[in-house]
Amino acid sequence: xxxxxxxxxxxxxxxxxxxxxxxxxxxxxxxxxxxxxxxxxxxxxxxxxxxxxxxxxxxxxxxxxxxxxxxxxxxxxxxxxxxxxxxxxxxxxxxxxxxxxxxxxxxxxxxxxxxxxxxxxxxxxxxxxxxxxxxxxxxxxxxxxxxxxxxxxxxxxxxxxxxxxxxxxxxxxxxxxxxxxxxxxxxxxxxxxxxxxxxxxxxxxxxxxxxxxxxxxxxxxxxxxxxxxxxxxxxxxxxxxxxxxxxxxxxxxxxxxxxxxxxxxxxxxxxxxxxxxxxxxxxxxxxxxxxxxxxxxxxxxxxxxxxxxxxxxxxxxxxxxxxxxxxxxxxxxxxxxxxxxxxxxxxxxxxxxxxxxxxxxxxxxxxxxxxxxxxxxxxxxxxxxxxxxxxxxxxxxxxxxxxxxxxxxxxxxxxxxxxxxxxxxxxxxxxxxxxxxxxxxxxxxxxxxxxxxxxxxxxxxxxxxxxxxxxxxxxxxxxxxxxxxxxxxxxxxxxxxxxxxxxxxxxxxxxxxxxxxxxxxxxxxxxxxxxxxxxxxxxxxxxxxxxxxxxxxxxxxxxxxxxxxxxx
Numbered sequence: 035x036x037x038x039x040x041x042x043x044x045x046x047x048x049x050x051x052x053x054x055x056x057x058x059x060x061x062x063x064x065x066x067x068x069x070x071x072x073x074x075x076x077x078x079x080x081x082x083x084x085x086x087x088x089x090x091x092x093x094x095x096x097x098x099x100x101x102x103x104x105x106x107x108x109x110x111x112x113x114x115x116x117x118x119x120x121x122x123x124x125x126x127x128x129x130x131x132x133x134x135x136x137x138x139x140x141x142x143x144x145x146x147x148x149x150x151x152x153x154x155x156x157x158x159x160x161x162x163x164x165x166x167x168x169x170x171x172x173x174x175x176x177x178x179x180x181x182x183x184x185x186x187x188x189x190x191x192x193x194x195x196x197x198x199x200x201x202x203x204x205x206x207x208x209x210x211x212x213x214x215x216x217x218x219x220x221x222x223x224x225x226x227x228x229x230x231x232x233x234x235x236x237x238x239x240x241x242x243x244x245x246x247x248x249x250x251x252x253x254x255x256x257x258x259x260x261x262x263x264x265x266x267x268x269x270x271x272x273x274x275x276x277x278x279x280x281x282x283x284x285x286x287x288x289x290x291x292x293x294x295x296x297x298x299x300x301x302x303x304x305x306x307x308x309x310x311x312x313x314x315x316x317x318x319x320x321x322x323x324x325x326x327x328x329x330x331x332x333x334x335x336x337x338x339x340x341x342x343x344x345x346x347x348x349x350x351x352x353x354x355x356x357x358x359x360x361x362x363x364x365x366x367x368x369x370x371x372x373x374x375x376x377x378x379x380x381x382x383x384x385x386x387x388x389x390x391x392x393x394x395x396x397x398x399x400x401x402x403x404x405x406x407x408x409x410x411x412x413x414x415x416x417x418x419x420x421x422x423x424x425x426x427x428x429x430x431x432x433x434x435x436x437x438x439x440x441x442x443x444x445x446x447x448x449x450x451x452x453x454x455x456x457x458x459x460x461x462x463x464x465x466x467x468x469x470x471x472x473x474x475x476x477x478x479x480x481x482x483x484x485x486x487x488x489x490x491x492x493x494x495x496x497x498x499x500x501x502x503x504x505x506x507x508x509x510x511x512x513x514x515x516x517x518x519x520x521x522x523x524x525x526x527x528x529x530x531x532x533x534x535x536x537x538x539x540x541x542x543x544x545x546x547x548x549x550x551x552x553x554x555x556x557x558x559x560x561x562x563x564x565x566x567x568x569x570x571x572x573x574x575x576x577x578x579x580x581x582x583x584x585x586x587x588x589x590x591x592x593x594x595x596x597x598x599x600x601x602x
Contacts, residue, residue, distance in 0.1 A: 083168075083181060086126040090165045090185040093123035093130070098161040098189035099598050101137060109153050113137040116161050126168045136162040141437050142190045142601055149188055149602075155436045158190035158601070191596035193439035194507060195460050195500040197492035198467070200422065201485075201512040202446045204403045204477030205552065207416035208513075209578065212383035212396050217551070217575055220383075226578070227395045230414040234395075237359065240352030246372075246388035248275075249350045251340045253321075262336045263324030269342050271387045272313050273306035280324030283335055289314045318342055344369045351389055362407035363397070371397050403477035412475040418513060418549055419476045421582040426471045429589040430464035440596075441504065442467055443495050447488035448480035452518055454487035455479060460499045484518035485510070486529030489544070493537055505597045508537060510561065511547040515554050527557060534561040543567035547588055549581065550574040 101116025116137045121129045139156035140149050149160050166182045208214055210226045231244060253265035263280035276285050282299040287307060294311050307314050324336040340346075344366050348354050353365040372389055385393050399416060402408045414420075433440050441460040444467050449455040457470050492508045500506045516526030537544055544565040546558035551574025562569035570591075572584045 082126075083183065086165055086168055087183050087185065089123065089125045090163055090183055091187075093120045093125055094161050094163040094185040094187045095189075095600055096120065096123060097135070097137075097163070098159055098187035098600065101161060102159040102189040102191065102598055105139065105156055105159065109139045109156060112139060112156075112159055116159065120161070120163055125163075125165050130163055130165065134164040134166060138162075142188060144193065144439055144601075147601070157436045157439075158188055160186065160188045160602075162186045186602070187600055188602040189598055189600050191436075191439075192505045192599045193441070193501070193503075194596060195441045195443075195496060195504040197443045197445060197460070197495055197508045198426065199445045199447070199454075199488040199492050199508055199510045200426070200471070201483060201488075201514065201549075202419070202474055202476060202478050203448060203483040203514060204481035205483070205514045206419040206422070207399045207403060207411075207476035208552075209417035209550070210395075210415070211399050212385070212393070213400070215382040218577070222577060224392060226415065226417060227392050230395050230399075230416065231391050233414040234410055239356050239359075239365075242351055242353075242390055242394070244391045246385040246390035246393050248387065249347050249389055251342065251346055251350050253338050253340060255336075255338070259324075261325045261327055263321075263338070265321050265323055265338050265340065267319060267321075267340045269316070269347075269387060270304070272315055273304050274316055274319060275302060275304045276319070276321060277301045278321065278323040280336075283322040283332075285322075286320040287311070287316050288318050288320070290317060316342065344373070347373070347389065360398075360402065360408045360410075362404075363402045367401075368394060368397050371401060399476075403475065403481065405475060405478045412473050412478070414475075416476055417578050418581060418585075421578060421585050422511060422549070423472050424582065425585040425589040427468045428586060429593050430468045432590070432593040434464045441501065443492070444470060445488050445491045445495070446474060446478070447491075448482050448484040448518055449487065450479040452480060452482070452487075453484055454491045456491050456495060459495055482518045482521060483512065483514050483516055484526065484529075485512060485516040486526065486531075486533045487518070489530065489533035489537060493533065493540070493542065496542060497540070506540075506542045507567070508542060508544045508565075509547070509592060510544055510558070511549060512553055512558070513549040514552050516557070527554075530557065530561075534564055538565040541566075545592060546570070547585075548572065549585070 097116040097120035100119040101112040104115045105112045117132065117135050120135055138151045138160040139153050140151040140158055140160060141156060142149055142158040149158060162184065164182065164184045167180045168182065169180055209218055210223065210230065212223065215223050228244060248268045248270050250266050250268045255262040255264050257264045257279055263278045265278045268275040276282065276299065278301050282301060284295055284297050285299050285305055286293055286295040287305060289307060289311055292311060294307055296305050299305065318339060318341040320337060320339050322335045322337050325334050326336050327334060347369045348365050356365065358364045369389070372393055373387055375386065398408045398411065403411060430442065433442065441462055442464060443460040444457040445454050446457055447454040458467050489508065489510065496506045515523055516530045517523045518526050519529060534544060542565065544561050544567040546562045546567060546569045548555045548558045548569065548571045555571050559569045570588045572581050572588070
């Protein structure tokens with residue numbers, strides 16, 4: 035065999051044999067495609083389920099928050115609101131039916147993180163939504179046509195740490211004083227003063243009556259004297275009514291400079307200066323009446339001088355041997371106050387040189403308002419402070435009843451040292467805060483208004499003791515102008531602004547309440563705007579009943595306007 039032939043044979047042997055697995059890749063590809071399609075179908079169905087769950091969660095969360103926000107209007111309103119919000123959100127291409135929604139009012143315990151259903155003053159709302167009969171797209175080939183999902187959310191009012199900062203300056207009793215007759219009306223002010231007198235136990239001193247009256251100075255001689263006259267003079271500042279049990283021969287009026295004599299005077303005549311003496315204050319009088327003895331000659335006529343000094347009025351009121359009942363003040367000081375030409379006594383009330391328990395009440399409120407001066411004034415209905423006390427009491431009662439988890443602290447200004455007083459740090463002893471609020475009086479520690487110190491003390495307490503996660507806020511109430519420190523309005527305003535800025539930097543809102551025409555409404559609006567709070571203005575010129583109603587409304591709104599949050 036030739037070599038060339040052998041080479042050809044070898045070449046033929048090296049050719050590859052035919053592939054018996056030809057076409058297997060097509061089968062594998064088909065199998066993989068089936069698996070891929072199954073996975074794709076599953077992912078679409080699972081993705082749709084996740085989408086529906088997300089939509090359901092969102093709808094239930096919205097319903098819980100909306101419903102909880104209206105709990106103050108009643109559980110029925112809360113349920114309706116929750117359902118409406120849930121049904122306004124599409125879930126799986128449709129909306130939930132009423133039967134698929136459950137709404138439960140109750141309370142949420144932040145420590146144990148448990149929900150307790152109750153319809154009595156609820157502070158939380160639990161909402162459950164069920165998305166039923168939702169269709170599968172591809173799982174039907176496996177015999178699964180639909181699926182159902184459920185979501186639950188609990189919304190509650192976020193617990194707050196609140197500092198009450200209240201104005202207890204002396205002006206917080208102004209609406210009970212004569213000075214506000216023009217604004218409040220005479221009948222209202224005088225009725226309030228009578229109420230205050232009765233609340234103090236309707237005490238009796240000397241021969242005073244409640245309504246202010248002229249004082250009658252009584253002469254030295256008794257009515258039983260045979261010849262000498264018993265003379266009395268009712269003093270009316272620039273006139274005098276002289277009475278005598280004997281004939282009056284003449285009366286001489288003495289002024290600060292000069293005098294004038296009147297003859298042929300009858301008992302009970304009212305005498306006043308005429309001509310250049312018209313309207314002038316009478317200082318004392320000289321009266322000729324009766325005789326010194328049975329001798330009826332003109333030279334034997336009985337003469338007596340009656341003086342109108344403070345000590346004479348104290349004696350005329352029967353107070354010369356009566357101890358003054360309070361730590362500060364005296365009957366002489368009271369008489370001097372009634373005798374002064376100040377606006378409350380003279381122009382508004384018209385009671386100058388008149389004396390009675392009514393203007394003694396006014397004296398206590400205006401001149402001796404502090405606790406170390408007249409300790410009992412905390413128990414009386416001095417306005418507008420009593421309206422504030424009533425509103426605060428209702429405010430803390432509401433917080434207590436709804437079991438909101440709010441903490442409350444109390445600062446009043448101005449303090450004894452001219453700053454402020456932290457009466458209660460943050461806590462949940464609402465009753466004690468209400469009690470303290472009631473047991474303080476206008477000008478309790480100090481008569482002036484240090485708004486800045488009140489804000490400072492509130493901020494310090496919130497920074498030191500507010501709970502993590504609690505909503506921190508300040509409620510500031512005033513009826514006047516900042517005039518401390520240093521009895522300076524400009525310094526007082528500047529200091530208050532500084533403290534407001536500090537609160538704003540910490541993100542602590544200040545809710546401000548301006549009470550009456552004397553309040554600095556612009557400054558209170560500024561504080562609210564700068565800190566993210568809100569300003570309530572209760573204007574002056576209203577009756578006590580009207581601004582009391584306004585105060586109650588404001589504190590109700592603050593109490594109910596609590597921040598909401600989802601706790602589950």
